[in-house]
Amino acid sequence: MGEFAEALLARVREARADLAAAVEAGDVYAASVAQSDLDDVVWLARRHGIDVEAGEE
Template sequence: MGGFTEAVRERVRKARSALSEAVKAEDAYEVAVAQDELDDALRVARRHGIDVGMDVAADEG
């Protein structure tokens, strides 16, 4: 696996984690920031055909 692929997967993993923590903390601002980062990371992954393990619909719910 290439370094770029691994970096994109790690970015998605961190973004998912940040979103989860922000939701648990009920911090609307951090949820918005984390969701934006996740959306961007997933967009990069899709653009490059990188499987990140979950579909986008699961992340939006």
């Protein structure tokens, strides 16, 4: 896997962790921002043919 794909998968993992933390904390605003970030990075990864589900391992 190339560096670009690895970096995007790392960003997906980070965004998912940020979203989970915001939800756990009950911070609606932070959860909204984290969800938006996650949506953006998942879209970018898929646009480049990167399987974001494989990055969950």
